[in-house]
Amino acid sequence: MPFLLKEKEANMKENVTSTTIFLLLLFLNTNLLNGQSAPGKPKIEKCRSPEKETFTCWWKPGSDGGTAANYTLFYRKEGESLTHECPDYKTGGPYSCYFNKKHTSIWMIYIIWVNATNQMGRSMSEPHYVDVTYIVEPDPPLNLTLEVKQSEDRKSYLLLKWSPPALVDVRSGWLTLQYELRLKPEKAPEWETHFAGQQTQFKIFSLYPGQKYLVEVRCKPDHGSWSQWSPENSIVIPSDIKMKDTTVWIFVAILSSVVCLIMVWTMALKGYSMITCLLPPVPGPKIKGFDTHLLEKGKSEELLSALGCQGFPPTSDREDLLVEYLEVDDSEDQQLMPTYEKDHPSQGRKPTQLDPDNDSGRGSCDSPSLLSEKCEEPRIPAPTFTIPEVNEKPDDPGTNVTHNWDPQGINFKGKNPYFNALGSKSSTWPIPQQSSNHSLRCSYHNIADICKVALGTVNGPTVSLGKEENHALNYPTTIDTGGEETTDKQNELGHFHSNVDQGTTWLLPNEKMPFMSPRPMDYVEIHKVNKDGALSLLPKQKESNGNTEQASAPDSSKEYAKVSRVMDNNILVLMQDPRAQTRVIFEESAKESPQPLQHNQAEKNLSYCTFPPGDCRLQTGNTTE
Amino acid sequence: MCPKGSSVKGSLLLLLLMSSRFLFKAVESLPICPSGAVNCQVSLSDLFDRAVMLSHYIHSPSSEMFNEFDERYAQGRGFITKAINSCHTSSLSTPEDKEQAQQIRHEDLLNLVLRVLRSWSEPLYHLVTEVRSMQEAPDTILLKAMEIEEQNKRLLEGMEKIVGQVHPGDRENEVYSVWSGLPSLQMADEDTRLFAFYNLLHCLRRDSHKIDNYLKLLKCRLIHDSNC
Numbered sequence: 001m002p003f004l005l006k007e008k009e010a011n012m013k014e015n016v017t018s019t020t021i022f023l024l025l026l027f028l029n030t031n032l033l034n035g036q037s038a039p040g041k042p043k044i045e046k047c048r049s050p051e052k053e054t055f056t057c058w059w060k061p062g063s064d065g066g067t068a069a070n071y072t073l074f075y076r077k078e079g080e081s082l083t084h085e086c087p088d089y090k091t092g093g094p095y096s097c098y099f100n101k102k103h104t105s106i107w108m109i110y111i112i113w114v115n116a117t118n119q120m121g122r123s124m125s126e127p128h129y130v131d132v133t134y135i136v137e138p139d140p141p142l143n144l145t146l147e148v149k150q151s152e153d154r155k156s157y158l159l160l161k162w163s164p165p166a167l168v169d170v171r172s173g174w175l176t177l178q179y180e181l182r183l184k185p186e187k188a189p190e191w192e193t194h195f196a197g198q199q200t201q202f203k204i205f206s207l208y209p210g211q212k213y214l215v216e217v218r219c220k221p222d223h224g225s226w227s228q229w230s231p232e233n234s235i236v237i238p239s240d241i242k243m244k245d246t247t248v249w250i251f252v253a254i255l256s257s258v259v260c261l262i263m264v265w266t267m268a269l270k271g272y273s274m275i276t277c278l279l280p281p282v283p284g285p286k287i288k289g290f291d292t293h294l295l296e297k298g299k300s301e302e303l304l305s306a307l308g309c310q311g312f313p314p315t316s317d318r319e320d321l322l323v324e325y326l327e328v329d330d331s332e333d334q335q336l337m338p339t340y341e342k343d344h345p346s347q348g349r350k351p352t353q354l355d356p357d358n359d360s361g362r363g364s365c366d367s368p369s370l371l372s373e374k375c376e377e378p379r380i381p382a383p384t385f386t387i388p389e390v391n392e393k394p395d396d397p398g399t400n401v402t403h404n405w406d407p408q409g410i411n412f413k414g415k416n417p418y419f420n421a422l423g424s425k426s427s428t429w430p431i432p433q434q435s436s437n438h439s440l441r442c443s444y445h446n447i448a449d450i451c452k453v454a455l456g457t458v459n460g461p462t463v464s465l466g467k468e469e470n471h472a473l474n475y476p477t478t479i480d481t482g483g484e485e486t487t488d489k490q491n492e493l494g495h496f497h498s499n500v501d502q503g504t505t506w507l508l509p510n511e512k513m514p515f516m517s518p519r520p521m522d523y524v525e526i527h528k529v530n531k532d533g534a535l536s537l538l539p540k541q542k543e544s545n546g547n548t549e550q551a552s553a554p555d556s557s558k559e560y561a562k563v564s565r566v567m568d569n570n571i572l573v574l575m576q577d578p579r580a581q582t583r584v585i586f587e588e589s590a591k592e593s594p595q596p597l598q599h600n601q602a603e604k605n606l607s608y609c610t611f612p613p614g615d616c617r618l619q620t621g622n623t624t625e
Numbered sequence: 626m627c628p629k630g631s632s633v634k635g636s637l638l639l640l641l642l643m644s645s646r647f648l649f650k651a652v653e654s655l656p657i658c659p660s661g662a663v664n665c666q667v668s669l670s671d672l673f674d675r676a677v678m679l680s681h682y683i684h685s686p687s688s689e690m691f692n693e694f695d696e697r698y699a700q701g702r703g704f705i706t707k708a709i710n711s712c713h714t715s716s717l718s719t720p721e722d723k724e725q726a727q728q729i730r731h732e733d734l735l736n737l738v739l740r741v742l743r744s745w746s747e748p749l750y751h752l753v754t755e756v757r758s759m760q761e762a763p764d765t766i767l768l769k770a771m772e773i774e775e776q777n778k779r780l781l782e783g784m785e786k787i788v789g790q791v792h793p794g795d796r797e798n799e800v801y802s803v804w805s806g807l808p809s810l811q812m813a814d815e816d817t818r819l820f821a822f823y824n825l826l827h828c829l830r831r832d833s834h835k836i837d838n839y840l841k842l843l844k845c846r847l848i849h850d851s852n853c
Contacts, residue, residue, distance in 0.1 A: 078709050079710045101722070105721045106838075107719070109705075109708075127706075171852055172846070173842045173843075173846070222841075223834060
């Protein structure tokens with residue numbers, strides 16, 4: 001039995017010991033868990049200087065700072081290597097550091113950080129960079145006073161006065177302050193703000209008598225932040241004060257009512273005339289001289305004449321005229337038909353008839369106006385006929401087929417069966433504006449006439465035109481380098497002889513006929529005009545060679561002396577006629593696509609005359625080089 | 626407390642009188658004696674008013690330029706840590722607080738202002754050219770830089786006139802700090818180049834504030850007898 005008792009005692013002792021140890025450990029652990037850890041990282045929140053001479057920085061403890069963490073602030077100045085500690089932790093309140101004047105430098109960066117230490121460890125904040133220059137925020141202004149005063153003209157106003165904050169040195173100019181104030185009636189929701197500049201007083205007019213007003217003021221340094229608003233000050237405006245002058249308003253009201261009455265009375269009396277004066281009736285559209293009935297009837301000529309358009313669109317009757325005059329006789333002698341000569345006397349009329357054509361499509365061979373109107377002033381009294389030559393063949397020596405009518409006469413090209421007229425590719429009667437040949441003459445309709453004379457025969461018709469003595473023929477021709485010229489054509493020359501027939505009037509146009517085509521052209525020269533009035537044409541050579549006056553080279557192959565045939569589309573094929581030196585053959589070609597007239601001396605062109613109705617186009621073509 | 630309003634009014638009136646006197650001369654701006662006029666006596670007060678006006682005006686766009694650049698290009702790059710003690714004008718020993726500024730003689734302070742202004746002529750010129758060639762630079766920064774360059778020239782002229790009136794005999798040689806940051810501004814490496822701009826704008830903001838402060842101090846001291 002005593003053995004058991006002893007065992008029990010031992011057990012009990014063990015239990016007590018372990019419990020004690022357990023409790024002790026528990027206690028210790030509890031102590032450890034109760035905030036005894038390294039402090040959290042503090043953070044510097046804000047630094048501020050009220051007068052640019054001192055400044056204060058505040059920080060915030062870290063998240064888990066617990067109790068009894070020790071905070072120390074260190075700083076370093078720009079340009080120095082020493083680290084200093086905060087000189088004053090008290091003045092700024094808890095978790096602050098106050099830098100007094102001695103420790104404050106302006107225009108210099110401070111690098112500041114805070115250390116937090118406790119028993120368990122320490123932590124450091126991020127470095128904070130601050131320049132006192134930019135953290136100036138003054139205190140609010142002081143001593144705001146309000147007073148109701150009266151000016152000389154018995155106007156009442158509210159005078160506000162204040163003084164700058166205590167610490168700011170304005171007198172030396174170290175800081176320059178600007179002020180702002182705000183006021184409102186006591187019950188109003190919104191403030192009314194006024195900027196006061198650098199002055200320390202302000203006058204407010206037109207306040208309501210009997211009301212209580214609240215006023216606040218604040219200030220800002222130059223290049224700094226606004227201060228807080230000053231404490232509110234209030235004032236009650238006395239009721240017996242006259243703030244506004246109401247008599248003026250009464251007068252204005254009476255005057256405006258009188259004016260309104262006058263206006264109403266005027267309107268009542270003269271309402272209608274006023275309305276018409278103010279709102280005139282809108283006129284309908286109308287063109288002067290234009291009769292809309294004509295449109296309805298469909299008479300375009302009258303209509304257009306009303307519009308001032310003369311002779312548009314070109315009528316075809318003139319073409320008939322032209323056709324009348326030219327007949328091609330394919331008789332052996334290859335003379336002009338007598339009918340032609342009969343028509344001569346009437347040809348003088350032609351220019352006039354062809355004149356008044358306002359066809360805008362000038363330069364088109366289709367337009368008779370081209371023939372009639374576009375002639376320049378001839379150099380010589382009578383119109384002359386020249387076809388300047390664009391290019392000439394090298395092997396074009398003595399083209400003696402025809403005489404030259406003038407230095408710029410028509411020259412034939414030796415090999416070319418066609419008139420080597422203008423180098424133009426246009427399908428119109430060209431007018432060489434750039435041509436040095438200013439003897440461009442109104443000869444279009446002569447050509448037309450000539451062409452018509454040659455029309456209708458296949459073989460050997462000649463066209464001779466009567467002409468006054470010693471007048472050169474001018475006519476521009478179009479040149480076609482077209483490949484569609486067959487070899488047939490190339491074997492033929494035609495030349496055009498003008499007949500120096502004293503009796504015959506020449507088909508030449510008068511000076512009135514303008515040339516309208518802007519394109520330069522090649523010309524053929526009139527070699528000579530024989531007695532029959534036939535023109536012999538030569539391709540125009542260079543000026544130096546222009547005076548081929550040998551008229552007696554009958555074997556020259558360059559003479560286009562007769563019409564070989566008439567092709568389709570009224571093309572006269574000219575061919576060379578070594579025998580006849582007085583033959584002119586025109587070729588009428590199909591209407592070609594207009595090709596640009598080129599005053600290109602290097603080109604050789606086929607020439608032929610085209611006869612679309614009323615239109616004669618002398619086109620020269622040649623074998624291209 | 627100085628009657629600020631009445632002094633401003635007085636200066637404006639004087640200015641108006643001056644301008645009417647010199648109207649027949651081709652004066653393009655507010656009346657300052659045209660060069661060559663011997664007896665011209667624009668008052669020192671007017672000169673200081675104008676100078677302070679210019680210096681106050683110059684600091685605002687400098688500050689805005691820096692803030693804009695900082696927000697756009699310098700975030701997270703830690704430029705501020707590198708911009709310590711890196712202004713080319715730090716060699717000029719300028720007063721660093723109010724006491725020092727009040728103790729320095731006004732002639733010396735004027736000369737200091739001149740030196741700082743001269744030190745900035747060339748950097749401002751290059752700032753404008755380099756900002757202009759920087760495609761990503763917004764127009765606002767460029768316009769402000771151009772404006773600052775222009776007004777800096779005017780301020781320099783005005784200061785030279787003031788110095789000519791305050792102590793004409795004491796013409797010091799043209800001392801100023803040389804700026805050698807142009808190669809950095811033209812670096813191909815973006816980080817280096819942006820830091821060069823940041824540093825230049827940071828120094829410009831600071832120096833323009835300094836000049837403004839010194840001139841206001843001088844004006845109150847010389848014109849208003851320390852009773853602004």
